[in-house]
Amino acid sequence: MSATYESIKERNEKVLMRTYGRYPLAIARAKGARLYDFDGKEYVDLLAGIAVCGLGHCRPELAQVMAEQAEKLVHVSNLFYQEEQLVLAEKLLATCQADKVFLCNSGAEANEGAIKLARRxxxxxxxxxxxxxxxxxxxxxxxxxxxxxxxxxxxxxxxGFGPLPEGFRSVPFGDVCALRAAVNENTAAVMVEMIQGEGGVRPLPAEYVDALLALRREKDFLIIVDEVQTGMGRTGRFWAHEHFGLAPDIFTTAKGLANGLPMGAVMATDEAARGFEPGAHASTFGGGGVLSAVAAKTIDIIREERLVERAAELGAFFQEEARKLLTKHPDKIVHVRGLGLLLGIELAAPGQDVWRALLDAGFVCNLTHEKVLRLVPPLTIAREDLSAFLAALDGILGRA
Ligand SMILES: Cc1ncc(COP(=O)(O)O)c(C=O)c1O
Structure with a gap:
C-alpha cells in the first residue's frame, strides 16, 4: 500500500521522539519553489525549509556536485588537509570582511563555537x-x-533543562540605555541577530547598532552576529550586517550555506580567531567533502544568478504589494516588515486560521509569535508566486 498522510503520521508517532509540532502535511518530494504531498497536491513553498533552500529544492547542479564528490572523497577527518574546505573558505571570505573560517554542521554548533571563541x-x-x-x-x-x-x-x-551554563545575560531588544547599563568589565561579547527571525522578523533599529558600535569602541568587548538565518543573501545583502555598516568580530551562518545539507560556519577576524589553536575546538564532520563542495557551488550560483540582488528586489516588491493589503485590511494586518526575502506580515489577531486557510489554498509559510506570517522563500522564487500568495491572503482576509 502506498504511503498516505495518515499512515506517515501514525508511523511518525511510533518511532520518532515527539520534539516537533508538525504541520498537517507530509511532503513526498520537492522541486524549485514547489512541495508535493503524498496525494500529489502542489504547494508554493514560501518557507524553503525555514530559510534553508535559498536556491530552491533539488537543484540539478547541486545534485551533480553531490554525486561527483560522493565518488571522490566523503570523509577522512580533520586530521587531514582537504582542498574542498579551502575552496569553500576562500569563497566565503570573499563575501565578507572576516579573515578565518571554522566549518561545522548546524546553526547551534556555529553559535556554540562563536561563544567558545569569544570566551577563549x-x-x-x-x-x-x-x-x-x-x-x-x-x-x-x-x-x-x-x-x-x-x-x-x-x-x-x-x-526542565537546568542547570543552565553560567555567564549569559539578556537585555531588552533595541533598548540602548539597558545595553549601556548591562555592559561591564565582565562582558566578553554582545551577540545579536541583525533581524530576529524566530523573534517575529524584527530588524534591529539602526540607532541601536550605532550605539552598540560606539560601546564596543569604548569597552572593547567582541560583537558576535548570528547570521544563521539572515546570511547567504537572504536579506538582499550577502550578510545582513552589511545593511547596518557593522563589521562583526565573529559571525555565524548555517541554514542557507549548503542549500539543505547540514552545514554551519563561524567566521572571525584574524584577531578574534587567535582564541583558538589546535586542539581547542573541533567537529568530526565539520567541513566534510560533500558539504564543502555543495556549499562552494551554492555560493557560485548565488553569485552567477545575482540572487542577492534578486532577494532585495523581490523583497521590496513584496513589501510594496503587502502594504496595499495593509491599507485594504487595516483591521486585519498591523505591520509589514523585513529585509530582502526575510519577510513578516503581522496580523491584528492570532493567525492560526489564516495560516491554515493559506495552506489549504496551496501556500506554505510559517506562523511565528502567533500573529506573524513569516515568509522565507527560495531566493529563486518567481515574482508571480509572491503575487499569488498575496492574492490568496487578500481573499482569505476578505472572507474572515
Ligand atoms: C538565528 C538562528 N540562530 C540559530 C539557529 C539554530 O540553528 P540550527 O537549528 O541549525 O541549530 C536558528 C534556527 O532557526 C536561527 O534562526
Whole structure:
C-alpha cells in the first residue's frame, strides 16, 4: 500500500521522539519553489525549509556536485588537509570582511563555537576575566545548552533543562540605555541577530547598532552576529550586517550555506580567531567533502544568478504589494516588515486560521509569535508566486 498522510503520521508517532509540532502535511518530494504531498497536491513553498533552500529544492547542479564528490572523497577527518574546505573558505571570505573560517554542521554548533571563541579569546589572548555573553530578548540562537541559554526567550525552550551554563545575560531588544547599563568589565561579547527571525522578523533599529558600535569602541568587548538565518543573501545583502555598516568580530551562518545539507560556519577576524589553536575546538564532520563542495557551488550560483540582488528586489516588491493589503485590511494586518526575502506580515489577531486557510489554498509559510506570517522563500522564487500568495491572503482576509 502506498504511503498516505495518515499512515506517515501514525508511523511518525511510533518511532520518532515527539520534539516537533508538525504541520498537517507530509511532503513526498520537492522541486524549485514547489512541495508535493503524498496525494500529489502542489504547494508554493514560501518557507524553503525555514530559510534553508535559498536556491530552491533539488537543484540539478547541486545534485551533480553531490554525486561527483560522493565518488571522490566523503570523509577522512580533520586530521587531514582537504582542498574542498579551502575552496569553500576562500569563497566565503570573499563575501565578507572576516579573515578565518571554522566549518561545522548546524546553526547551534556555529553559535556554540562563536561563544567558545569569544570566551577563549578573552581568556588566552587578552588575559581578561571577561566571560559574559549578552544577548537580546526575543533572540533565538539554537538548542544546545549554551545556545538555548543565550536564547533570551521564556517557555518550553529552557523549561526542565537546568542547570543552565553560567555567564549569559539578556537585555531588552533595541533598548540602548539597558545595553549601556548591562555592559561591564565582565562582558566578553554582545551577540545579536541583525533581524530576529524566530523573534517575529524584527530588524534591529539602526540607532541601536550605532550605539552598540560606539560601546564596543569604548569597552572593547567582541560583537558576535548570528547570521544563521539572515546570511547567504537572504536579506538582499550577502550578510545582513552589511545593511547596518557593522563589521562583526565573529559571525555565524548555517541554514542557507549548503542549500539543505547540514552545514554551519563561524567566521572571525584574524584577531578574534587567535582564541583558538589546535586542539581547542573541533567537529568530526565539520567541513566534510560533500558539504564543502555543495556549499562552494551554492555560493557560485548565488553569485552567477545575482540572487542577492534578486532577494532585495523581490523583497521590496513584496513589501510594496503587502502594504496595499495593509491599507485594504487595516483591521486585519498591523505591520509589514523585513529585509530582502526575510519577510513578516503581522496580523491584528492570532493567525492560526489564516495560516491554515493559506495552506489549504496551496501556500506554505510559517506562523511565528502567533500573529506573524513569516515568509522565507527560495531566493529563486518567481515574482508571480509572491503575487499569488498575496492574492490568496487578500481573499482569505476578505472572507474572515
Ligand atoms: C538565528 C538562528 N540562530 C540559530 C539557529 C539554530 O540553528 P540550527 O537549528 O541549525 O541549530 C536558528 C534556527 O532557526 C536561527 O534562526
Amino acid at each position: 579569546y578573552m581568556a588566552k589572548v587578552r588575559g581578561s576575566a571577561a566571560r559574559d555573553i549578552l544577548t537580546l530578548e526575543g533572540s533565538f540562537h539554537g538548542r544546545t545548552l549554551a545556545t538555548l541559554t543565550a536564547t533570551a526567550q521564556t517557555g518550553k525552550i529552557k523549561d
